Each structure stands twice: as C-alpha cells, then as structure tokens.
Amino acid sequence: MSQRVVVIGGGLAGIAAAVRLADAGHVPIVLETRRKLGGRATSFPDQRSGRALDNCQHVLMGCCTALLSLYERLGVSDRIEWHERLYWFREDGGCDLLKPGLLPAPLHTAGGFLRMKLLDRAAKSEIRRAMWRMLRGGHRLRSTWRDQTFGDFLQDQRQSPETTRLFWDTIIISACNLPSSEVAAEHGMQVFQEAFLPSRWAGTMGLPTVPLASLYDPAESIIRDAGGELRLGCSVREICTENRKAVGVMTSDEMVRGDAIVSTVPPDRLAKLLPDEIRSTDRRLQGLDQFEFSPILGVHLHFDAEVMDRPHLILAGRNVHWIFNKGFDEEGRHHLHVVISAADDWMELDEETIVNQVMEEIRRALPGAVDQDPVTVRAIKEKRATFRATPEIEPCRPTSAPGSVGLQGGDIDRLYLGGDWCATGWPATMEGAVRSGYIAAAAINGTDSGIEEVPAGRLAGWLGLSSSHR
Numbered sequence: 349m350s351q352r353v354v355v356i357g358g359g360l361a362g363i364a365a366a367v368r369l370a371d372a373g374h375v376p377i378v379l380e381t382r383r384k385l386g387g388r389a390t391s392f393p394d395q396r397s398g399r400a401l402d403n404c405q406h407v408l409m410g411c412c413t414a415l416l417s418l419y420e421r422l423g424v425s426d427r428i429e430w431h432e433r434l435y436w437f438r439e440d441g442g443c444d445l446l447k448p449g450l451l452p453a454p455l456h457t458a459g460g461f462l463r464m465k466l467l468d469r470a471a472k473s474e475i476r477r478a479m480w481r482m483l484r485g486g487h488r489l490r491s492t493w494r495d496q497t498f499g500d501f502l503q504d505q506r507q508s509p510e511t512t513r514l515f516w517d518t519i520i521i522s523a524c525n526l527p528s529s530e531v532a533a534e535h536g537m538q539v540f541q542e543a544f545l546p547s548r549w550a551g552t553m554g555l556p557t558v559p560l561a562s563l564y565d566p567a568e569s570i571i572r573d574a575g576g577e578l579r580l581g582c583s584v585r586e587i588c589t590e591n592r593k594a595v596g597v598m599t600s601d602e603m604v605r606g607d608a609i610v611s612t613v614p615p616d617r618l619a620k621l622l623p624d625e626i627r628s629t630d631r632r633l634q635g636l637d638q639f640e641f642s643p644i645l646g647v648h649l650h651f652d653a654e655v656m657d658r659p660h661l662i663l664a665g666r667n668v669h670w671i672f673n674k675g676f677d678e679e680g681r682h683h684l685h686v687v688i689s690a691a692d693d694w695m696e697l698d699e700e701t702i703v704n705q706v707m708e709e710i711r712r713a714l715p716g717a718v719d720q721d722p723v724t725v726r727a728i729k730e731k732r733a734t735f736r737a738t739p740e741i742e743p744c745r746p747t748s749a750p751g752s753v754g755l756q757g758g759d760i761d762r763l764y765l766g767g768d769w770c771a772t773g774w775p776a777t778m779e780g781a782v783r784s785g786y787i788a789a790a791a792i793n794g795t796d797s798g799i800e801e802v803p804a805g806r807l808a809g810w811l812g813l814s815s816s817h818r
C-alpha cells in the first residue's frame with residue numbers, strides 16, 4: 349500500500365531513501381533545511397572565482413555499488429570520470445605511478461607496487477605480509493579485530509612506523525578521515541578487502557566531472573512524479589509522536605503528517621528533534637551523544653598559468669594529502685583543489701596561513717607552481733565532516749528500523765533512521781549514506797535493500813575474499 353513518507357534531510361541518504369520510496373510507489377515528502385540538495389557532498393556559488401565550487405572533492409570507487417546505482421537511477425553516471433592510475437609524489441621530488449597491470453586481482457597492482465621508489469624493500473615486504481593476512485583472513489578477520497584499531501592490526505603485522513606513515517596512513521587518512529591509530533580495524537581492512545584487493549574495477553577511482561550539486565537535480569522530478577514534494581529551505585524542529593508512534597514532523601510553519609518518518613540528519617541534529625523522554629526509550633537513540641567528528645579542509649586555488657599536468661597527486665606521508673587537477677575554467681585559469689583530511693590542526697588557522705602552507709606543499713610537488721601565486725583562493729573548513737569511525741563508536745551506530753522489543757516494549761514505531769552514521773558497515777562516506785537510505789526505504793517496503801557487492805575476481809575470491817567468506 350502506498351505510504352506518505354516524510355524524509356528529513358536532503359543529503360545523499362535522504363535522496364537515496366526518497367528515490368527508492370518513489371520507485372516503490374510511495375509518496376516521499378523531503379524536507380531540507382538548506383536551499384539545495386546534497387548535504388555534505390554539494391557545491392555552492394563562489395563569489396571570488398565566479399564559479400560553482402564543491403565544498404570538497406568527493407572521491408568514489410568502483411566498490412561503491414549503492415552510490416553508483418543511485419547515479420544510474422538519476423541518469424548521471426556519465427558525469428563520473430574513472431581513473432585507474434594513482435600518482436604518488438615522493439619526498440625526493442619524483443613520482444610513482446601505481447596502476448593495474450595484466451595479472452589478475454589481487455596481483456593486478458603488484459608490478460606497479462614493486463616499482464614504487466617511495467618504499468624500500470623492507471617496507472614492501474612488511475606491506476605484503478599485512479596484505480596477505482587481510483586477503484587470507486577474508487571478511488571474517490574483521491570480526492576478530494572488532495574492538496581494536498587498524499593501527500593495532502598493523503602493529504601485530506610488524507609494520508614499522510615509517511611504513512605506516514608513508515603507505516598505510518596515506519591511504520587510510522584519505523579513505524576514513526582518521527589515522528590508522530584511531531580508525532576501527534574493520535574499516536581499515538575494508539578499504540583493502542573491498543577496494544584494492546578484490547578486483548581491478550573495485551579499486552578504480554571515480555571523480556565527478558560536474559559540480560556535485562548538479563548530480564542531484566534529477567531527484568526532484570522523480571519525487572514529484574511519485575506525487576511527492578521536495579521542500580528546500582524547510583527545517584524540521586521536532587519529530588512528533590503519538591502513543592510511541594511517529595506521526596509527523598513540526599517545521600517552523602506547520603505540522604507535516606506522514607505514515608512513516610525517515611530521519612537522515614546527523615546524530616547531534618537528531619538528538620535535538622526528539623524530546624529526552626522519547627529518546628531515552630528507543631534503543632537506537634541511546635548512543636547519539638557518543639558521536640564525535642573529524643574535520644576536512646578543502647582549498648580551491650585558481651592560477652593564471654598551467655601549474656600541473658597530472659590528473660592528481662597523492663602526497664605520501666605529508667600533512668597535505670591530495671592535489672586534484674580540476675582543469676581550466678572559462679577564463680583560462682587553472683583550478684587546483686587541495687584536500688587535507690583529519691585536519692584538526694588546521695581548523696584554527698586563518699585563510700592566509702592555510703594558503704601559505706598549502707602553497708609551500710604545492711611548490712614542493714609541482715615545479716610549474718614555483719613562480720606562481722594563485723589569483724583566487726577559497727579554503728573551506730568542514731569541522732564536522734565525518735563521524736570518527738573508531739572501534740568504540742561501532743556499537744552505537746543504530747539500525748534503521750524500529751525494534752519490537754526494547755526499553756519500553758519497543759522502539760518508536762514508524763520512525764526509520766538513515767545517514768552515514770547508521771549501521772551500514774561502512775565508515776562515513778557517500779556510499780555509506782546511500783546504503784543507509786536504501787536500507788531505510790527497504791525497511792518501510794518490507795523488502796530487501798537490493799545492495800550488491802562487487803564480486804571478487806576468481807583468484808582473489810579463492811584466496812579468501814569470496815562472498816562466502818563474509
């Protein structure tokens with residue numbers, strides 16, 4: 349039976365839930381505080397450069413199956429450019445190219461890895477040992493390490509601090525927005541077991557070629573065609589309940605009723621939408637205060653002359669992590685975007701200091717930038733970019749659907765939860781957000797979420813990464 353479902357939040361989780369609900373014949377009413385869709389993965393019109401800029405470069409990978417299916421449904425898959433080659437900048441000024449060769453996964457990058465001058469022989473042999481452990485241990489290894497950090501696992505695998513700094517943390521900080529010493533072991537392992545090891549496609553990097561916000565434009569007509577509504581600039585103040593059942597939400601103007609409510613706002617926001625006495629009786633809401641956040645800094649720079657010819661550079665072991673080459677704008681200015689993850693130390697710095705430090709790193713890595721100053725800059729601090737995916741927070745991540753047993757005979761009926769912080773098995777990513785939205789919609793439909801994993805290649809599967817090992 350068709351239900352009128354109020355979706356709070358128009359980030360990726362809210363969009364995914366609304367599109368799935370619309371496709372299943374329900375009527376989604378999406379309420380979003382901001383005047384645009386996309387939440388933390390969006391763009392804004394920048395007055396200084398006169399261009400639409402992303403709040404930050406967002407990277408996806410072939411293993412992001414739910415996100416890719418959403419892009420497919422929105423008809424925007426052709427706006428993702430795929431990169432098989434990764435360029436690693438070395439401290440001696442050289443650059444290593446890590447690209448797949450002819451061997452089957454998990455050996456597809458072995459040739460490039462062995463040629464990397466960034467790492468000496470001892471480091472490579474340490475890395476091989478830990479990779480082999482993750483490969484052979486398969487997905488079950490994650491449960492063995494559930495309460496520990498990825499750093500604990502690396503120590504167990506006798507990885508030196510230098511190998512961790514140059515290799516593991518270069519990947520983990522970018523992927524999980526936390527260093528390996530803090531991130532839950534299961535998420536650290538997930539990066540390698542689901543992206544880099546199982547197949548060539550799973551580890552291919554995707555970058556949107558258009559401003560992020562424009563990827564979501566088609567969502568509006570999908571929602572409207574289902575008889576639903578997209579209300580931008582509309583803040584929810586409270587989730588309304590009657591007899592322990594969610595019946596609607598209160599905005600600044602009115603009550604919006606629904607047969608079900610899907611909240612996709614971050615945990616601290618959700619805490620404000622429910623009175624304490626309701627929160628304290630729903631098992632899913634007990635950990636909302638436990639979530640902490642890790643910041644990301646993105647810096648856009650425009651130059652009068654070309655300063656970089658490679659598509660990107662990974663700055664291994666540095667405190668500036670990636671430089672993305674965003675090409676030329678209509679005025680012929682060259683646009684670079686620099687990303688600094690786990691950027692706690694940068695949050696108190698002013699823009700001038702940030703740009704000076706970033707330019708120092710750019711000039712070290714890009715000879716073309718040595719005599720160049722940027723003509724426009726824009727540093728964007730996202731202080732609450734992602735929740736900190738530590739081992740301690742994992743048990744606090746709630747399931748979407750209300751349980752029928754619990755503190756007062758069951759959770760709040762008809763209230764569903766989504767958002768990258770919910771229990772999806774993924775750290776805070778676009779993929780995790782979309783999965784949470786699909787899971788919430790499936791719980792309302794009473795169907796399976798339909799999320800598929802990228803199958804491991806035959807050899808990788810045989811060695812330990814097959815789906816039967818999950």
Ligand SMILES: Cc1cc2nc3c(=O)[nH]c(=O)nc-3n(C[C@H](O)[C@H](O)[C@H](O)COP(=O)(O)OP(=O)(O)OC[C@H]3O[C@@H](n4cnc5c(N)ncnc54)[C@H](O)[C@@H]3O)c2cc1C
Binds near residue numbers: 379381385645733
């Ligand atoms: C700087 C940065 C870089 C990132 N880089 C990557 C990356 O490279 N790859 C990757 O996969 N992920 C990346 N992420 C993470 C990714 O952006 C998020 O995990 C994902 O977008 C979260 O989506 P969401 O829908 O769960 O939450 P959100 O995007 O936070 O959406 C929640 C929405 O709810 C709205 N809202 C809040 N309160 C209310 C209310 N009371 N009423 C109505 N609406 C409300 C908000 O305005 C927001 O639009 C990055 C994040 C940041 C910030």
